[in-house]
Amino acid sequence: MSDLSPLRLDDGVRVLALTGAGVSAESGIPTFRDGNGLWESHRVEDVASPEGFARDPSLVWRFYSLRREAAASCAPNPGHRALAELEARLGERFLLATQNVDGLHRAAGNERLVEMHGNLFTTRCSGCDRPPFRDESLHFDAIPRCERCGAMLRPHIVWFGETLDPADLARIEDFIHESRGHRLVFLAAGTSGVVYPAAGLVEVCKRAGAETVLVNLEAPANVRAFDRVIEGRSGAVLPALFG
Ligand SMILES: NC(=O)c1ccc[n+]([C@@H]2O[C@H](COP(=O)([O-])OP(=O)(O)OC[C@H]3O[C@@H](n4cnc5c(N)ncnc54)[C@H](O)[C@@H]3O)[C@@H](O)[C@H]2O)c1
Ligand SMILES: [Zn+2]
Incomplete structure (x- = not known):
């Protein structure tokens, strides 16, 4: 059983979250x-x-x-809602990069959002x-x-063989850069860690001194890069983690 103790979210902590298709699985996608x-x-x-x-x-x-x-x-699930509440709590100290194209993070209320792979309804x-x-x-x-x-x-x-929008990558890099001198948590959830460049973000964050946490149903390809791995459903784990 994974350790479900909450993340320490003290004053000044910055969180970069990266989500993948697993976060929307409990919404039926x-x-x-x-x-x-x-x-x-x-x-x-x-x-x-x-x-x-x-x-x-x-x-x-x-x-x-x-x-x-x-x-x-489909509608947002408790995992999406937990990330929206985290943004409401941290404001500009939070950024969510998603590989999902389903729009459910925005529907849950996240606005500090980078849809790296585009949007199904655009x-x-x-x-x-x-x-x-x-x-x-x-x-x-x-x-x-x-x-x-x-x-x-x-x-x-963004189809296979196409490149990501450089402005999206720049937003993520700027967030990491602005985190220098602060505590940074990189939190990945529901992603198999095989699609680049998203899969490489954990290493970039580690080099910037971040603590790295993963929430996933099973150990993905890049599991070794994480300091803490919580195996479980994001809809159950994320609300407990920010509790
Ligand atoms: N919802 C969407 O928008 C959607 C859906 C399918 C594919 N895609 C696209 O396909 C690519 C797939 O890469 P990916 O890494 O996002 O997805 P992936 O399908 O490769 O991996 C999903 C990961 O989530 C885990 N998972 C499944 N259910 C979970 C749950 N309830 N809680 C936590 N983890 C769970 C799986 O074990 C797996 O490791 C992306 O580029 C994405 O743009 C998007
Ligand atoms: Zn035209």
């Missing part, structure tokens, strides 16, 4: 590797890569329409520089087109 039929019935490179989109954009839009539909019926144009926009629409038949330039619209998701 399947993780990447739990086959649920959605990821299982497709090859990742067909539905979540620029080459896949170039080959068959309507397949990609059907896939993301199913994901939009599924995520729209669309952008593949042709012009019009800014990405909120979009809940589903496209099972026709491929949506840009009203401004006529090019295909695409989900605002």
Whole structure:
């Protein structure tokens, strides 16, 4: 049984949290590797890569329409709410970097949030520089087109083979940099530790002197990098940890 004693959250502590698909599992959103039929019935490179989109954009839009539909019926769980309460308590001494695209952290109330892999309910144009926009629409038949330039619209998701937005990475790096001379806790939850650069953040934080804590159902690939590992469901562990 893992040690569930609360984190020491004294005055001045700064917390960088990193979440992955496991945090949304208890809301009913399947993780990447739990086959649920959605990821299982497709090859990742067909539905979540620029080459896949170039080959068959309507397949990609059907896939993301199913994901939009599924995520729209889900609500934040106690793990999301615990992170929102932590932000309310720490204010600018808190930052949440998430690999999730489901929007549940924002729905729970987190605003100091970096959605490193994009957002399921945001669309952008593949042709012009019009800014990405909120979009809940589903496209099972026709491929949506840009009203401004006529090019295909695409989900605002960082696909395999694409790079993260440098501004997002800079926000995370700045937070770590500003933590110099303060106590910094890096808290990862529900992430398998294999998708870079998110998986490398623990090492960056360690070099900056952070204490590193992991909450995950099972030991992930980069488990050795953590000072404290709590095996369990994030919906049960996170509320206890900040208690
Ligand atoms: N909810 C989402 O937005 C969503 C869902 C699936 C995939 N993705 C994308 O796929 C990639 C997958 O990488 P990843 O590391 O985020 O996910 P992953 O699926 O590779 O790993 C999830 C981890 O969470 C753990 N886990 C499962 N249920 C848990 C629970 N209740 N509490 C705590 N831990 C639990 C698993 O043991 C696993 O180690 C990411 O790039 C992400 O953008 C996002
Ligand atoms: Zn356009």
